Amino acid sequence: MARNVPRGFKLQGSYVENPEDPDGQVLNTTDASLSLGFTRSLSDHFYLLLEGELTEVQVNGVPQPGMTDQRAQAKLALRF
16 A cells, blocks of 8 residues: 655654763664654745654663653745
């Protein structure tokens, strides 16, 4: 089954298992990030960008609520 994704949408994901600390020690954490973005042309000279990202940290497979990170941004840009 094919899905039609509207033009301008972007979906990205990343996964990092057992990263190292600055001293080279392997940590027992897992980081998973998901981001979603949308770009829309408003006119010949302006466009709108909306983005959001969610990162969840797990230690030994257990989500860590205080370590979840969320980010959102909106930009109005000039094209020339």
